[in-house]
Amino acid sequence: MDIAAYMAGVGQQARQAATAVARSTTAVRNQALLATAEALDAARSELAAANARDLESGRTNGLDAAMLDRLELTPARIDAMIEGLSQVASLPDPIGEITDMTYRPSGIQVGRMRVPLGVVGIIYESRPNVTVEAASLCLKSGNATILRGGSEAIHSNQAIAACLAQGLAEAGLPGNAVQVIKTTDRAAVGELIAMPQFVDVIVPRGGKGLIERISRDARVPVIKHLDGICHVYIDSHADPEKALAVAVNSKTQRYGTCNTMETLLVDQEVAADILPLLADAFREKGVELRGCPQTIDILPGVGRATEEDWGTEYLAPILAVRVVDGLDGAIEHINRYSSQHTDSIITENYTRARRFLIEVDSSSVMVNASTRFADGFEYGLGAEIGISTDKIHARGPVGLEGLTSQKYVVFGDGHIRT
Amino acid sequence: MDIAAYMAGVGQQARQAATAVARSTTAVRNQALLATAEALDAARSELAAANARDLESGRTNGLDAAMLDRLELTPARIDAMIEGLSQVASLPDPIGEITDMTYRPSGIQVGRMRVPLGVVGIIYESRPNVTVEAASLCLKSGNATILRGGSEAIHSNQAIAACLAQGLAEAGLPGNAVQVIKTTDRAAVGELIAMPQFVDVIVPRGGKGLIERISRDARVPVIKHLDGICHVYIDSHADPEKALAVAVNSKTQRYGTCNTMETLLVDQEVAADILPLLADAFREKGVELRGCPQTIDILPGVGRATEEDWGTEYLAPILAVRVVDGLDGAIEHINRYSSQHTDSIITENYTRARRFLIEVDSSSVMVNASTRFADGFEYGLGAEIGISTDKIHARGPVGLEGLTSQKYVVFGDGHIRT
Structure with missing residues (x-):
């Protein structure tokens, strides 16, 4: 032929x-x-x-x-x-x-x-x-x-x-x-x-x-739709209940999908309070955590995340966790490692929510919502031919x-x- | 270096x-x-x-x-x-x-x-x-x-x-x-x-x-912006005055621009009536006509257009002229030779205008208007970085x-x- x-x-x-x-x-x-x-x-x-x-x-x-x-x-x-x-x-x-x-x-x-x-x-x-x-x-x-x-x-x-x-x-x-x-x-x-x-x-x-x-x-x-290295950032002004619900849902609702959270970022001001609660919830779901040194200080049993972890789409019950220096630290991390797919901030603070929406250059940016919503059906498109990680023609x-x-x-x- | x-x-x-x-x-x-x-x-x-x-x-x-x-x-x-x-x-x-x-x-x-x-x-x-x-x-x-x-x-x-x-x-x-x-x-x-x-x-x-x-x-x-092989089609239901004005303006308002008409299509039903008027107007402007055999029958002095002429962006005072068999003939010619830039129909007929708008697959389709209007400033964009002949992201x-x-x-x- x-x-x-x-x-x-x-x-x-x-x-x-x-x-x-x-x-x-x-x-x-x-x-x-x-x-x-x-x-x-x-x-x-x-x-x-x-x-x-x-x-x-x-x-x-x-x-x-x-x-x-x-x-x-x-x-x-x-x-x-x-x-x-x-x-x-x-x-x-x-x-x-x-x-x-x-x-x-x-x-x-x-x-x-x-x-x-x-x-x-x-x-x-x-x-x-x-x-x-x-x-x-x-x-x-x-x-x-x-x-x-x-x-x-x-x-x-x-x-x-x-x-x-x-x-x-x-x-x-x-x-x-x-x-x-x-x-x-x-x-x-x-x-x-x-x-x-x-x-x-x-x-x-x-x-x-x-x-x-x-x-x-x-x-x-x-x-084209390349990888989904999605982040949830828990701000110091987050409602802990919403933070817990959204972080767990973003990771565990399904493991193999592109809009699943792969790295959790936590503001250092609330890390000691919220990380133990999150660790319990993820342990219950069987999710392995890999943390930065500050995370390990708070959660001594957790394995060490390497540079490679921040850029990995696990598509599996593994989650990288990093303690960051406030919103600036979170945005810096995201704009460096994110695949510009979907990133979410958990906060009650108006100005931080607004800055996150503007400064995070991803196809879906969210406030107080699970990354798992990034989907044509959930967005009301009625159908989905794919998710674009490109910038021209169509994003998301x-x-x-x-x-x-x-x-x-x-x-x-x-x-x-x- | x-x-x-x-x-x-x-x-x-x-x-x-x-x-x-x-x-x-x-x-x-x-x-x-x-x-x-x-x-x-x-x-x-x-x-x-x-x-x-x-x-x-x-x-x-x-x-x-x-x-x-x-x-x-x-x-x-x-x-x-x-x-x-x-x-x-x-x-x-x-x-x-x-x-x-x-x-x-x-x-x-x-x-x-x-x-x-x-x-x-x-x-x-x-x-x-x-x-x-x-x-x-x-x-x-x-x-x-x-x-x-x-x-x-x-x-x-x-x-x-x-x-x-x-x-x-x-x-x-x-x-x-x-x-x-x-x-x-x-x-x-x-x-x-x-x-x-x-x-x-x-x-x-x-x-x-x-x-x-x-x-x-x-x-x-x-x-990208490739060539502008733009057409004006004069339908049998065209208002002759509008046809003359638009055809002459589309060709002669400027010769070197991408939205300049390069081929004029005329419905055979009105060709014998309108072509002599057009020929006079173009002669006055110093535009050389190159016609199909039917055009030459009506305008004996005109040179013969070759297959190559239909696909040429002259950017010069030269115009290819073809007599076509109604709207179907015009659309067929345009969808074959047009660079999908800008094409205009001159007609008073509602259904033909509507069909032309739908069936001509060009970045600008017009009714009773000069192709020279295809321009960011004329369209009210305020500025123009270029004209796209692509289909994705931006057209026109x-x-x-x-x-x-x-x-x-x-x-x-x-x-x-x-």
Whole structure:
């Protein structure tokens, strides 16, 4: 197979289909989403058979248990895909919205219209349900999609692709509006990220290694989500009850998510009071603490945090703890070690809260709230294609709006420039 | 000189300065702009002397007349720089604006705060006044800037840099908030566009060649402005008077600008009526027409347009003319040959106007208005760092808002996720 030629064909077809999708009505795109849901429901046995093939090869190839778990399409996961499609169908259509329309002194009327980006490339790993999730968000926002999942999920993804094709056909949309790459050859990824003439943006979903590789080599803009080294800072003016609740929730509500707290900062003025309470709570949850020397003075049993700990996303029941010299010390630490994902201050002090919000340069900054809230659903975006740790285009949780752009519209009455 | 080490130093200093600029108040940033204006006014003789050195070397090195003109800092251009600074100072500060604040079912309050991008790299050619223009917009929007002008303007740019340094110092801002690269070595550009750890976005300003080179090699996001192949489509339901006025203005108000019309499309139903009138008007302005066969049937004296003409940005008194089969023919031509910059329809027909707005995928789409209006000042942005032909982050004229991003802010009261 000539991968370059195959991918160029996929790109060309996507570009063509994008025009049709962009022009389609809200009702037609919703119909495609709902028809895909029905097709998935009708294809449960085909999906299970395809997934069994992938799982079988996965076991033969020695995939670990976590990977096999992500690969599995259980009936509950198929239910969730179906439910997700109808949720996306029920979201408001972002496309076509006209805002900021004003008259200019010249007499022209100028505003902005929300439009699709065009062709979105999604690169992901073993979870086949991402195929439906990503395709549905791109379609809802008027884009064509090229999906490249992990090679271990190829049969599951092709079975899902058949359902998507059926949904598109029933709504009268071109089948190429959603294309799932048919080859497991890694060269396909290299082509996909280097076709700016056919692809408008790449959204990689997966581990840091995948995303770093893609960002380095891409010739197409990438909405990237690197690590989440999130902080909670307990200020001396914190309400201890809120501090305890938020710190424990930020760390323990889930360990493996990017918005989980990885380092806890405590103002030295209250460290001796609050750290023992926190230590008890974390011990109860089975969280290992690693502390700075001042932390260890207060909590003698705690292991020593190294420089490396401050920059580590554990994704595990481990927490780095550092005693800092007030708000300045906290902000300095955060702006040095944070991955600019999500950081929260616990304080009752108005001026410190305000300074934290302004001076911490992260995609989500919070006051008296758990970092675990940094999520498209919790923020009310209705859906999430990913969380951006980039600064341009979209920061933080990215919903449908992040898959769109705005063009200018100008209304005149024969107006000319003088 | 070790260019890589020098540029890494510049990057590191910019990154540090960016924090101070982001935290500075509106008043302080405006003070720096106004103090720079005063410094420029006081340094007129130094600016003239530095510019004379550049002009002298330019002549020695055989620069053409157009290049020497762009390089020259006349007293009027110094006046314009000074005036520009006070205009930028008077614009509203985009930073800190909080929007979309809503309560979520969980009880948290979520909104978005406008923040600077961080460090903006500007790469431009011979015009030294761009140094002040670009620096002032980046500073106003809370960013640090690294400026790299054409080597032929090095002395002029360094003289301007001294005025900027003085302005920053008077406002108490770090001098590294605006750095003008001190070396003319081309390797500096290569370093600048490959330091994502220090630079958040690159805005190249110059010819298509420069921008293509930078986009190809950059490892930092680029807000790019490629060519402007702009169209006016005269529909069969056009008011002939408006059609004539807009078509002539779109082509002849200025020839060398990116929003100048390069191809005129005329519906075949009205071609025989309107083309002779247009031909007269363009002949009077000295515009050479190049037509499709149908155009030549109506205007026998006109030269034949080749396939290449449809894709050419003339930037000159030359206009390609094509007779098309109604709105569908026009949209098909535009979506094939347009550079997605600015396209305008002339029509009194509601449905056709609406279809044109939706189906033409360009950064500015217009009805009954001259393409020459596609400009940050005409759109009311107050200023313009460039025009983006990209789809992500910013499309069309880019003002202060394009140099910012939005982060999420979350207010809670000890809220945790359950």
